Every structure is written in C-alpha cells, then in structure tokens.
Amino acid sequence: xxxxxxxxxxxxxxxxxxxxxxxxxxxxxxxxxxxxxxxxxxxxxxxxxxxxxxxxxxxxxxxxxxxxxxxxxxxxxxxxxxxxxxxxxxxxxxxxxxxxxxxxxxxxxxxxxxxxxxxxxxxxxxxxxxxxxxxxxxxxxxxxxxxxxxxxxxxxxxxxxxxxxxxxxxxxxxxxxxxxxxxxxxxxxxxxxxxxxxxxxxxxxxxxxxxxxxxxxxxxxxxxxxxxxxxxxxxxxxxxxxxxxxxxxxxxxxxxxxxxxxxxxxxxxxxxxxxxxxxxxxxxxxxxxxx
Amino acid sequence: xxxxxxxxxxxxxxxxxxxxxxxxxxxxxxxxxxxxxxxxxxxxxxxxxxxxxxxxxxxxxxxxxxxxxxxxxxxxxxxxxxxxxxxxxxxxxxxxxxxxxxxxxxxxxxxxxxxxxxxxxxxxxxxxxxxxxxxxxxxxxxxxxxxxxxxxxxxxxxxxxxxxxxxxxxxxxxxxxxxxxxxxxxxxxxxxxxxxxxxxxxxxxxxxxxxxxxxxxxxxxxxxxxxxxxxxxxxxxxxxxxxxxxxxxxxxxxxxxxxxxxxxxxxxxxxxxxxxxxxxxxxxxxxxxxxxxxxxxxxxxxxxxxxxxxxxxxxxxxxxxxxxxxxxxxxxxxxxxxxxxxxxxxxxxxxxxxxxxxxxxxxxxxxxxxxxxxxxxxxxxxxxxxxxxxxxxxxxxxxxxxxxxxxxxxxxxxxxxxxxxxxxxxxxxxxxxxxxxxxxxxxxxxxxxxxxxxxxxxxxxxxxxxxxxxxxxxxxxxxxxxxxxxxxxxxxxxxxxxxxxxxxxxxxxxxxxxxxxxxxxxxxxxxxxxxxxxxxxxxxxxxxxxxxxxxxxxxxxxxxxxxxxxxxxxxxxxxxxxxxxxxxxxxxxxxxxxxxxxxxxxxxxxxxxxxxxxxxxxxxxxxxxxxxxxxxxxxxxxxxxxxxxxxxxxxxxxxxxxxxxxxxxxxxxxxxxxxxxxxxxxxxxxxx
Numbered sequence: 019x020x021x022x023x024x025x026x027x028x029x030x031x032x033x034x035x036x037x038x039x040x041x042x043x044x045x046x047x048x049x050x051x052x053x054x055x056x057x058x059x060x061x062x063x064x065x066x067x068x069x070x071x072x073x074x075x076x077x078x079x080x081x082x083x084x085x086x087x088x089x090x091x092x093x094x095x096x097x098x099x100x101x102x103x104x105x106x107x108x109x110x111x112x113x114x115x116x117x118x119x120x121x122x123x124x125x126x127x128x129x130x131x132x133x134x135x136x137x138x139x140x141x142x143x144x145x146x147x148x149x150x151x152x153x154x155x156x157x158x159x160x161x162x163x164x165x166x167x168x169x170x171x172x173x174x175x176x177x178x179x180x181x182x183x184x185x186x187x188x189x190x191x192x193x194x195x196x197x198x199x200x201x202x203x204x205x206x207x208x209x210x211x212x213x214x215x216x217x218x219x220x221x222x223x224x225x226x227x228x229x230x231x232x233x234x235x236x237x238x239x240x241x242x243x244x245x246x247x248x249x250x251x252x253x254x255x256x257x258x259x260x261x262x263x264x265x266x267x268x269x270x271x272x273x274x275x276x277x278x279x280x281x282x283x284x285x286x287x288x289x290x291x292x293x294x295x296x297x298x299x300x301x302x303x304x305x306x307x308x309x
Numbered sequence: 310x311x312x313x314x315x316x317x318x319x320x321x322x323x324x325x326x327x328x329x330x331x332x333x334x335x336x337x338x339x340x341x342x343x344x345x346x347x348x349x350x351x352x353x354x355x356x357x358x359x360x361x362x363x364x365x366x367x368x369x370x371x372x373x374x375x376x377x378x379x380x381x382x383x384x385x386x387x388x389x390x391x392x393x394x395x396x397x398x399x400x401x402x403x404x405x406x407x408x409x410x411x412x413x414x415x416x417x418x419x420x421x422x423x424x425x426x427x428x429x430x431x432x433x434x435x436x437x438x439x440x441x442x443x444x445x446x447x448x449x450x451x452x453x454x455x456x457x458x459x460x461x462x463x464x465x466x467x468x469x470x471x472x473x474x475x476x477x478x479x480x481x482x483x484x485x486x487x488x489x490x491x492x493x494x495x496x497x498x499x500x501x502x503x504x505x506x507x508x509x510x511x512x513x514x515x516x517x518x519x520x521x522x523x524x525x526x527x528x529x530x531x532x533x534x535x536x537x538x539x540x541x542x543x544x545x546x547x548x549x550x551x552x553x554x555x556x557x558x559x560x561x562x563x564x565x566x567x568x569x570x571x572x573x574x575x576x577x578x579x580x581x582x583x584x585x586x587x588x589x590x591x592x593x594x595x596x597x598x599x600x601x602x603x604x605x606x607x608x609x610x611x612x613x614x615x616x617x618x619x620x621x622x623x624x625x626x627x628x629x630x631x632x633x634x635x636x637x638x639x640x641x642x643x644x645x646x647x648x649x650x651x652x653x654x655x656x657x658x659x660x661x662x663x664x665x666x667x668x669x670x671x672x673x674x675x676x677x678x679x680x681x682x683x684x685x686x687x688x689x690x691x692x693x694x695x696x697x698x699x700x701x702x703x704x705x706x707x708x709x710x711x712x713x714x715x716x717x718x719x720x721x722x723x724x725x726x727x728x729x730x731x732x733x734x735x736x737x738x739x740x741x742x743x744x745x746x747x748x749x750x751x752x753x754x755x756x757x758x759x760x761x762x763x764x765x766x767x768x769x770x771x772x773x774x775x776x777x778x779x780x781x782x783x784x785x786x787x788x789x790x791x792x793x794x795x796x797x798x799x800x801x802x803x804x805x806x807x808x809x810x811x812x813x814x815x816x817x818x819x820x821x822x823x824x825x826x827x828x829x830x831x832x833x834x835x836x837x838x839x840x841x842x843x844x845x846x847x848x849x850x851x852x853x854x855x856x857x858x859x860x861x862x863x864x865x866x867x868x869x870x871x872x873x874x875x876x877x878x879x880x881x882x883x884x885x886x887x888x889x890x891x892x893x894x895x896x897x898x899x900x901x902x903x904x905x906x907x908x909x910x911x912x913x914x915x916x917x918x919x920x921x922x923x924x925x926x927x928x929x930x931x932x933x934x935x936x937x938x939x940x941x942x943x944x945x946x947x948x949x950x951x952x953x954x955x956x957x958x959x960x961x962x963x964x965x966x967x968x969x970x971x972x973x974x975x976x977x978x979x980x981x982x983x984x985x986x987x988x989x990x991x992x993x994x995x996x997x
Contacts, residue, residue: 142593144572145586194575198582198595 049083050149051134078152091126093308101281103308109280117288118301121278122157123308131307135276139201151208154304161302177213182260184210185220187275187287205306206274218256221246221287235280246287248294257295270300278305314353317363319426321346326426328366330359333524340528355577357536357596358437365433483522488531491603493756495561497537497592498599507737535560537600538583559585561594561751563778587775591751605755605785622688628821630993634674634813635685639692641672641811642789671790673805676815677824677984678795678950686761687720689791694724694741698758701743703750705767710744717742747776753783760784761791766798766943767921795950796943817988821995822959824981825952832966835866835934839874844882851964852883855929862912863930863951867937869894869916876914890914920947926955935965935974945977
C-alpha cells in the first residue's frame with residue numbers, strides 16, 4: 019500500500035540518519051544473541067567483571083547486551099577433574115577406562131543456554147557460531163594453564179605449542195545435508211582461528227544414529243560402539259607431522275563438541291582416535307556446554 | 310529439512326530449446342512425451358544455481374535464434390567448450406558425429422543443433438561456476454532422459470526389490486490434490502510435505518513420492534517451484550542491467566541482501582550458500598531450499614446476490630459511529646469494478662515497486678481505543694464470505710488470536726475458522742476465516758480476498774518490513790486490506806489526509822461517551838521518587854482518590870528495573886497490599902494480569918508491554934515519567950486508552966506525571982481532544 023512507500027522512504031531516512039548519528043554517538047548495535055537493541059556494559063564495568071571475560075576478546079563482551087552476558091552461566095570452579103562439571107560427578111567415578119584425559123566446558127547447560135544452542139543448531143542461525151566459538155576460549159585458557167603447569171612449559175608460550183591439533187565430533191552426511199553444517203566443526207574452526215592451533219579433520223561418523231537427546235544413558239552407551247572412525251589420510255598426515263617434531267611426546271589433541279552430557283560421544287571419538295595409532299594419544303575434550 | 314537436489318535438462322520442442330529445472334527427472338521425462346529431444350545434465354546442481362542457469366539459458370534463447378547466423382559461425386568455439394566440459398561421453402558423441410558425416414543430412418543438422426544447445430548450456434554452466442563461486446567436481450555430462458529412464462526401469466523390473474513406480478493416473482491425482490492443498494500457500498519443502506501428510510486427501514495416496522507429485526503439479530502450472538532465496542526477477546523485468554550485482558532476496562519474507570548470510574552449505578556443497586536471517590524462526594529459507602508457491606487461493610466473485618448493505622449491517626448491533634465506518638469500509642470492498650492490478654502477479658516483486666496500486670486496495674479504519682474494532686470487521690468478513698471468498702484477521706499477539714476465536718466462531722457458525730500461531734494444531738488446515746499471528750502470514754501467498762491487519766502500528770509490525778511484505782503477499786491481487794489502528798503511523802495519517810488512502814474514523818467509543826482527557830501533573834521523575842522513597846503529595850492524593858472511588862490503577866513506568874521498586878514504594882506509601890509489578894521479563898506476567906483482571910490486584914505497575922489489550926472495567930491510568938523518550942504520542946494515547954473502558958464507568962481519569970511538558974504529551978492530549986471534538990460535531994455522544 020502506498021503507506022509503505024512512505025514507510026520505506028522513512029526507513030531509508032532513519033537508516034542513513036542512524037548511520038550518520040552512529041558515527042557521532044556510541045553505537046547501538048543489535049545483540050547477536052537475543053537480537054534486541056540493548057546496551058552493552060560500559061568499559062568500566064567490563065574491566066570490573068571477573069574472569070572469564072579476561073580470556074575473551076574485549077569485542078566479545080562489548081557486542082553482547084548486558085542481559086545476555088549476565089545469562090551466561092560460566093563454569094568457574096571445576097569440581098570433577100575429569101569431566102569438568104561444576105559438581106561432583108557419579109559418571110566419572112563409575113567409569114574406569116576413559117580414552118580421553120579430561121573434558122572442560124564453557125558453560126552450564128541452563129535453560130537460556132539450551133535455547134541459545136537450539137537457535138544455533140536446530141534453527142540454523144549460523145551467525146551465532148563466532149560467539150559460541152569464542153566462548154570456548156575461556157575453558158581452553160584454563161585447561162592450557164593447568165596443563166602447562168603440569169608439563170613445565172613456560173606459561174606465556176603460544177597455545178599451538180601445547181596443543182598439537184584441534185579436531186571435532188563429526189556428524190553423519192545425512193545430518194549434514196539436513197542441517198547444512200556441522201555445529202561442532204564450526205566451533206572448532208573458530209577456536210582454531212583464534213588460537214592458531216592447527217585444525218585437523220580426523221574423524222568421520224560411520225552411520226546415522228537417532229538424535230542423542232531422545233535416549234537414556236545406557237542406550238547412548240550401547241549405541242556408540244563403532245560409530246566413529248578415523249580418516250586414515252588425515253590421521254597419517256597428522257602423525258607424520260607430529261613425529262617430525264623434536265619433542266616426541268604423546269600428541270595432545272583437542273576434541274571439540276557442542277555439548278557434553280554423559281561423555282559417551284567424546285569417549286567413542288576418543289576410542290576411535292586411540293585405535294588409529296599404536297602409541298597412545300592425549301585427548302582433551304573441549305565442549306561448549308556441560309549438562 | 311533436507312535440501313534438495315535439482316537437475317536441469319534441455320528440451321527440444323518445435324525447433325525450440327528450453328531449459329528446465331526439475332526435482333524429479335522421471336516425472337518430467339514422462340510428462341514431455343512429445344518432445345523431440347530431452348537431455349538431462351547428469352550432475353545435480355544446487356537449486357538456486359539451477360534456476361539461475363535455466364533463466365539465463367531461456368533468456369539467451371530468443372537472442373540466439375535471431376542471431377542464428379552468428380551462432381553457427383561461432384558454433385565451433387561453443388562446441389569446443391562443450392567438448393571440454395562434457396567429459397568422455399560428450400567427446401565421444403562429438404567425435405562420432407564428426408565421423409558419421411555419411412548419415413542423412415537432415416539427421417546431421419539435428420545433431421548439430423543438439424551440440425549447439427548443449428554447448429550453450431555447458432557455457433552457461435561454466436559461467437555460473439565462475440560467477441557464482443560454485444564448485445561441482447569433475448565429470449559433467451548429459452544423458453538422454455528417456456533412454457536413461459527406460460534403462461532404469463529395465464533394471465528395476467529385473468530386480469525383485471525394485472519399488473514399482475506409481476502409476477501415471479495416481480500420480481496425476483496426487484498432483485491435483487497437492488496443488489489444491491497448497492492453494493494460497495508459500496511453503497518450504499519440509500512444510501509442504503507436512504501439509505500433504507496432514508491433509509486427509511493426500512493421505513489416500515501415502516506411498517506416492519511427494520516430490521514427484523509436487524514436480525508434476527508444477528509442470529501442470531498449478532504451483533510454482535522456486536528457490537527460497539533467489540535473484541529478484543523484478544529487477545530484470547524492470548529492465549535493469551542483467552549483469553548488475555546479483556541481488557538476492559528471500560522470496561518468503563522479502564528481505565534483501567543485508568538480511569542474508571552466506572555460509573558453506575553441507576547440503577548443496579557450495580562455499581557460500583545464502584540463507585535469510587530475518588525469517589529464521591519460521592524455518593530456514595535458503596538458496597538451495599525449495600519454496601513452493603500455490604496458485605492464488607482467493608475465489609470471491611464480485612457479482613453478489615447478497616442483501617443490501619444497510620440490511621446486512623443492521624443485525625450486527627453496531628453503534629452509529631461504528632455503523633458509519635463499517636458502511637464506508639463495506640462500500641470500499643464491494644466497489645463494483647476496480648482497476649485490474651497493473652502488475653503481473655509475479656511473486657518476487659520487490660516491496661517498494663508494488664506500492665502504487667497498493668493504496669487503492671487498502672482501507673484504514675482509524676478507531677479510538679475501546680471503539681469496538683473487532684465488531685466493525687464482522688460485516689466486512691461477512692461480505693467476503695457471502696461472495697465465497699476467504700478472509701484473514703492478523704493480529705500481533707497470540708492471546709488476541711485465542712480470545713478472538715470464540716467470538717468469530719459465534720458470529721459465523723456456519724463457516725470454518727482456523728487459528729494459526731506458533732505451535733497451533735491447525736497449521737495446515739484450510740478455512741474460510743483464518744485468525745493468525747502476524748508471523749504466520751509468511752506462509753501465505755495470494756491466499757485471501759480480505760486481509761484485516763489489527764494494531765498496525767504495534768510491535769512487531771512497527772519497523773518490520775518483512776511483516777509488511779508478508780501482509781501484502783498474503784492478500785490476493787484482487788483482494789482488499791483493512792488496516793486497523795487507534796494510532797496510525799504518521800505516514801498513513803498523512804496519506805489519509807491527502808485523500809490517497811481510503812479511510813474512516815471512529816472517534817467515539819462503543820459506549821458513546823467521550824474519551825478521558827489526560828491531566829498533566831508536574832512531579833519529580835521516577836528515579837528521584839525511588840531515591841527519596843516518597844511519592845509527591847499531589848500524586849499520592851490523586852492515587853488515593855482513585856482508590857477511594859473503587860478504581861483499579863495502571864501505573865506505567867519507563868524501565869523494567871523501576872517496576873518492582875515502584876511497586877514496593879506504592880505498597881508502603883499507600884499502605885495497600887494489593888500492589889504488583891510486571892514486565893516483559895516477568896515469568897508470572899500472564900498470571901498477574903489475570904489477577905488484576907479479577908480484581909485481586911488493585912494497582913499494577915508495568916511498562917509499555919501492557920499499553921494495549923488489557924481491559925479493566927473501572928480503571929484509572931497514571932503515567933509516570935510521561936516526558937521520557939520511550940513514551941511517544943502513540944503509546945501515550947494507547948496507555949490513556951486503558952481508562953474508562955466500560956459503560957458503567959466511562960469517565961476514568963488519566964494522569965500524565967512528568968517534570969516537563971513534552972511535545973509527545975501535548976500531541977497525545979491534542980489527539981484525544983480532537984477525537985472528542987469530531988465525535989461531538991457528528992453527534993455520536995450518548996444524549997444525556
């Protein structure tokens with residue numbers, strides 16, 4: 019209707035006036051997580067914030083609105099040394115043969131986080147990937163600090179010296195076609211870009227399993243057998259590269275996934291990786307949420 | 310939903326090559342039985358690119374045949390390219406053709422045409438590869454569709470496990486059913502499948518491949534298959550340079566490039582496959598995703614045998630002001646002849662180009678708060694239904710849809726009513742009257758003869774071009790739009806004043822009493838009140854007065870953070886327990902509003918979230934910080950509209966509390982006074 023001509027005209031005016039004014043005043047961006055125009059924290063308040071914002075780039079905290087930032091239930095204190103839970107964990111006591119060293123997650127899987135992950139994973143809002151990926155830097159920094167202490171590596175040395183490769187939990191080709199992307203791969207790419215740890219595509223998923231979220235714990239465990247396999251070519255290349263290095267310890271690999279629930283997915287992937295080579299590897303899981 | 314593989318083929322029919330896109334080559338092969346030649350490009354191609362290639366091929370076609378001479382002279386070059394891309398099989402064909410010069414001349418010419426057409430296709434495809442940044446892998450080649458089909462059938466016949474292909478007649482019937490079910494809809498492939506599954510008719514042929522039915526329906530011209538995000542065809546039709554920047558647009562919500570986001574796509578394999586971020590909540594609209602557009606669903610006939618307007622209006626029991634406006638609107642939508650839409654019904658028209666004829670089909674019902682807008686629309690809906698058409702009432706909020714549903718059903722017992730909102734169970738049902746939240750409009754395409762848009766100026770319409778596009782798109786080209794608002798946006802007001810937008814004003818409430826005029830009260834701002842922990846004396850007195858006369862109080866503040874603290878302050882200073890505060894972030898909002906409605910809460914402190922929709926019989930309104938930025942004229946008028954809603958208590962009081970007098974406040978008062986003046990002049994007030 020004709021109103022809409024004017025409507026669009028006004029839109030244009032508002033848009034351009036907005037950009038011009040935007041140059042003068044503080045910019046009012048849309049928050050990438052909730053999509054609303056909301057103020058971010060001021061510089062002063064930002065610096066007053068505790069870790070983990072310290073390990074994230076300042077642009078991250080600045081681009082989110084304060085409500086979304088406040089909603090993030092960061093895991094500060096790890097209670098279970100293995101799975102990185104914020105609480106004591108019966109699963110890890112029960113388990114005896116973990117193929118991975120430990121897991122660390124960025125956030126608790128709270129309701130707002132569940133919604134956020136659903137937006138990204140199921141609705142397909144891929145614009146969220148950089149933000150979720152960046153959130154992984156916090157547990158990675160913690161993990162790196164812990165590890166460099168244990169290994170006796172200087173604290174300031176680059177992360178790519180400590181981590182030899184970063185890989186991710188693969189999805190089946192059916193799922194990839196349906197969804198259009200692999201949510202874990204995108205997160206791994208983001209981490210790799212931010213840290214310069216080389217990204218290796220080491221794993222494939224052999225068959226298409228039902229959605230994990232519909233299954234019980236024991237069903238998940240059963241299902242995971244031989245679900246994953248190693249990409250022989252990439253693995254060989256990675257091992258070659260690794261063995262060429264001088265210090266020939268066990269390779270330390272970061273395994274990225276979106277969510278750690280019982281750890282069965284991570285366990286299955288780690289087992290597949292371990293089988294690929296006679297000498298053991300140290301596999302560290304890095305997940306976005308711990309449920 | 311899983312993305313779809315598309316194929317392209319070229320077809321020779323009466324010496325004319327056309328390129329087509331299909332999602333089920335088998336269907337096309339049997340459909341074009343009489344074509345002289347059918348050549349299928351063996352590799353599947355991402356849908357968006359396939360459409361683009363077909364467009365380019367067909368656009369070139371006309372020019373090609375005009376310049377036939379030139380083409381023949383450069384034929385050698387084209388064929389070379391063709392040989393390069395076609396791979397082994399193509400080269401073999403080519404060399405065989407060279408050798409087989411002894412064959413009949415006629416035969417030779419035909420084959421040469423084949424090569425030319427194929428060459429051109431190969432060239433366009435390779436062009437597309439470069440320009441659209443798309444990588445297919447090697448081994449591109451074509452094959453004869455019918456031969457391939459025959460071979461395929463043979464193979465299947467040989468093996469016992471082969472599924473028998475659906476008989477032609479059953480497929481045709483399924484296509485007809487699918488087309489009927491998709492009438493007036495704009496659905497992504499997954500949604501279309503869900504729709505076909507849900508409709509009882511299609512359930513009769515469950516084993517049939519739905520894609521095959523859809524493909525056949527599109528070949529029959531009953532539906533259109535489009536790539537959900539694709540180049541706006543309008544730009545080409547308008548004669549813009551073809552090579553201009555490839556502007557993509559989401560065909561479902563009309564968003565342009567700035568709303569599109571390109572990512573590597575695992576489904577179609579492209580490095581940069583665009584999806585629309587604007588309508589993501591309704592399922593992902595993507596370049597390689599199929600959008601199905603049904604035929605126009607509108608069926609109203611203009612020759613009506615219905616009784617005269619006055620007679621029809623009478624039984625709705627409208628007030629004089631309502632009746633006058635409804636009559637004007639009725640007159641508008643029943644005008645005997647109207648100019649045929651100047652545009653074609655092309656769906657991908659760009660929003661701004663569509664506007665010239667659009668205002669001829671829109672009618673603004675500018676009715677004050679509490680005027681009874683819903684009742685006024687009943688005669689309009691009736692008019693459309695009597696002519697066999699379909700009507701839609703769209704409102705921003707889900708609770709309004711739910712509240713409207715029983716009223717509509719009661720008013721039109723013999724017609725089917727469908728309610729649509731997120732999570733609605735009637736998602737795929739057709740109905741005579743559709744009640745929907747605004748976002749649901751995205752799923753319609755030329756479906757309704759009458760589209761009634763409620764609260765046009767409210768969230769989410771306000772500043773949302775997608776929803777405006779959707780509202781336009783859902784209306785049939787011959788249909789009408791009724792815009793309802795108590796506070797229309799300035800642009801619409803201007804258009805109405807200039808006589809470019811048909812409109813009717815309802816300046817009086819249904820109970821025929823005047824609107825309460827706001828009183829301005831000078832007070833400190835809310836922040837100061839909260840800091841000092843005391844209410845200004847005059848405000849306190851005014852509130853106590855209201856409480857004394859038994860009214861319930863709306864107290865509006867600007868910020869969510871002030872709501873709770875203000876509620877506490879009121880509780881202590883007024884010495885009253887039944888005070889509550891609520892905002893958009895309050896999980897108990899619905900409950901609190903219900904208790905307020907029931908009278909269990911006397912004072913409700915809130916933000917603009919409750920400026921519309923909540924009606925309390927005996928209520929007074931206090932707007933604190935009325936000079937604040939968040940309260941513009943429209944929202945002040947809406948908030949003031951919460952008072953004096955019932956005929957038992959028509960003179961509720963409205964008080965603007967502010968430190969300063971702002972333009973918004975003065976304009977709001979002016980607006981209300983003006984409406985009262987008009988009502989008085991027209992004699993709409995109840996005689997005392």
